[in-house]
Amino acid sequence: MNGVTKYYSLIIFLALSLFAAAQISTAQNLKSSQDKKTIAAFEKSAKNYVKLRERIENKLPKLSKDATAEQIEAHKTAFQRSVQSARSSAKQGDIFTPAATELIKAIIKNEFKGKERVELRKTVLEADTQGVPLKINFPYPDSKEQIEMPATLLLALPQLPKQLRFRFLGRSLLLLDRENGLIIDYMTNALP
């Protein structure tokens, strides 16, 4: 009798395990489907910004591939001013929407665990970025360090148009324009 009880207990345990696994799998698929929508919306917002900045850049004198230091500086300054003017009403969260923020934070948390997270925090917090303004439409100072984005994290995050960059600033994550250096959007507490 004792053996029969054990036998039925095992069957019930296996059945429950299978049921639980099926539930988790379904939940993951649902999450995955929602993630795709979130990523698509995020990428669309990023592309919309790129369209805007391309319209602006096309009106500026083109920067050649063999420019002088003066030409590069003049182009960057003019580009910054024009984009700042065109996005004067931009605010935090326009591109990093709450859904995108949640997803990106989850990706970072998943990518960096334990010792790796400690090391990343150390690298980011020790970087020479003091005084960089956490403000939309403000230029990231060229005198400050541009922290390396971990390569494996970039592979996990949504891919940005080539004109844009993710970059850590303390525990925040910035969305930067690589040519004019403006902070396009940011999220706080991105780094767990």
Place this chain on the structure above:
Amino acid sequence: MKRINNFLLILVLAFYSSALPTVFVRTVSSQSLTKPDVISQRSSSLKLTLPLQEGSVRFLAIGDTGRGNKEQNELAKVMVDYRKAFPYEFVIMTGDNIYYQEKAEDMKTKFENVYRPLLNDGVKFYATLGNHDESNQRFYEPFNMNGQEYYRIKKGEVAFYSLNSTYMDKRQLDWLQDELAKDTTKWKIAFFHHPPYSSGKRHGSDEKLREVVEPLFVKYGVDVVFAGHEHFYERIKPQKGIPYFITGAGGKIRKGDIKKNSPFTEKGFDTDLSFMLIEVWKDEMHFQVISRSGATVDSGVIKRKN
């Protein structure tokens, strides 16, 4: 059974020794590494260990230069002196080309004025971006980046891949894979800022970068890798058959930053600024590392694998 085990062990050892590139190293007296009075004597005491073969590819590798300080200027003078003995045609830069502000004036004081004699002589500089470099440097004519953050150039039988390790995204990795896959050039050399292997106390190995680039280097037969970021010189023991060099002491030294007893170090020099002279000829890459005093701190030959 024991005999079979020994036989298998010999087979494994034989396989690994054939997979590693051969590095022949010349020894340097420790005295020559530290004596500052060599600076005044350097012009008359240049000792070249490079073979100066006709038709060879000759270049200089340097990194973390862009400060415009006294030390960088002194090292630049040694670079000019050595060009008389070893007429290198170009320079590869392993990043952090311009520290802090990057106004037009900074490009002059931290780069153009420092290397003016070389620029006037037609020596080309090929830059890569470090964590202190703005992306717009790719448009700066003297850096020869042709508007690209990552690019390939070919010099004789050597293909050079300049990569942007500060932002190694999928787009760049796909490009690297495509380029390497179709590259039939005899030598393939990659250079970028962050070192996949390093014995530095401050930074150390960039393991996340290594995770994505090393498989491509191994798969497509990259022969040598140059990096910077660490403000010292280090020759890394070949890793998965690839020799790695760190040459990041072009503007400032981080004294005593190389960990003692590091498993990676083949040779290290962290007491003064330095650059590398390199000559590629047929299946050999000769290198000589020069300090600010003009002394040779390391030299050797890497034999290319087939």
